Amino acid sequence: MTGGVVVHPDADAVARATAARLLLHLLDTQSVRRPAHVSLTGGGVGIATLAAVAASPLRDAVDWSGVHLWWGDERFLPAGHEERNDTGARTALLDDLPIPAEQVHTVAGPDEVADAETAAARYADELARFASPGSASPVFDVMLLGIGPDGHVASLFPHQATLDVTDRTVVGVHDSPKPPPDRVSLTLPALNHATETWVVAAGEQKADAVRRALAGDDWHATPAAALQARVRTLWLVDLAAAGSAG
Numbered sequence: 711m712t713g714g715v716v717v718h719p720d721a722d723a724v725a726r727a728t729a730a731r732l733l734l735h736l737l738d739t740q741s742v743r744r745p746a747h748v749s750l751t752g753g754g755v756g757i758a759t760l761a762a763v764a765a766s767p768l769r770d771a772v773d774w775s776g777v778h779l780w781w782g783d784e785r786f787l788p789a790g791h792e793e794r795n796d797t798g799a800r801t802a803l804l805d806d807l808p809i810p811a812e813q814v815h816t817v818a819g820p821d822e823v824a825d826a827e828t829a830a831a832r833y834a835d836e837l838a839r840f841a842s843p844g845s846a847s848p849v850f851d852v853m854l855l856g857i858g859p860d861g862h863v864a865s866l867f868p869h870q871a872t873l874d875v876t877d878r879t880v881v882g883v884h885d886s887p888k889p890p891p892d893r894v895s896l897t898l899p900a901l902n903h904a905t906e907t908w909v910v911a912a913g914e915q916k917a918d919a920v921r922r923a924l925a926g927d928d929w930h931a932t933p934a935a936a937l938q939a940r941v942r943t944l945w946l947v948d949l950a951a952a953g954s955a956g
């Protein structure tokens with residue numbers, strides 16, 4: 711297991727470098743096996759990364775029919791809502807990507823199911839359909855995540871009971887301190903069921919959370935401190951998030 715911090719000059723550079731890293735990683739993976747499973751994130755740099763994938767000349771070198779896309783979390787809002795993570799991803803990249811619709815695994819919203827728990831159970835079933843032997847989900851080749859200023863990751867927020875859920879891959883989240891209050895999130899064991907995890911962060915407001923996570927803070931206080939991919943956990947940050955600005 712390895713890890714590391716890569717510091718880029720600014721948010722735009724984080725997004726462009728992460729996009730290049732993702733595309734090269736997919737090309738490498740596809741040279742030996744397929745499909746590849748990638749879990750996406752919402753958030754400023756997460757969506758900017760997808761826009762940078764869309765703009766990259768390498769984009770068309772990837773065989774997208776050999777890629778499955780998932781989400782680490784979703785806001786429990788109706789399909790097409792501008793605050794949903796998948797809406798941002800569609801606008802930035804997916805609407806223009808030759809990927810089979812059935813390989814884009816979205817989380818159901820209130821237009822489809824009664825509550826976040828039902829959406830979580832349905833997403834868990836979908837993950838199970840593609841599970842690696844002996845587990846409840848695929849091993850994600852890349853788990854792309856953001857981090858909140860409070861240290862939240864996906865929709866696992868500090869001191870919420872969802873942090874301790876280990877018997878499921880997906881949970882319904884309520885009382886999120888960041889709107890909207892209802893969400894669906896992979897649990898920590900599911901987030902860590904990844905070969906590589908890349909946490910993207912930019913801006914001074916992320917610096918303290920990044921510092922605490924890297925220092926191994928109590929993960930109930932800083933959920934991102936619990937991230938540990940099987941092979942490599944990378945922190946892809948800008949100077950400000952690295953605490954080196956000014």
Ligand SMILES: O=C1O[C@H](COP(=O)(O)O)[C@@H](O)[C@H](O)[C@H]1O
Pocket residue numbers: 751752753754755756783784785795855856857858859863864865888
């Ligand atoms: O609410 C969420 O926030 C985080 C971080 O977003 P950012 O805009 O502060 O970078 C994101 O990673 C997560 O997917 C999302 O649902």
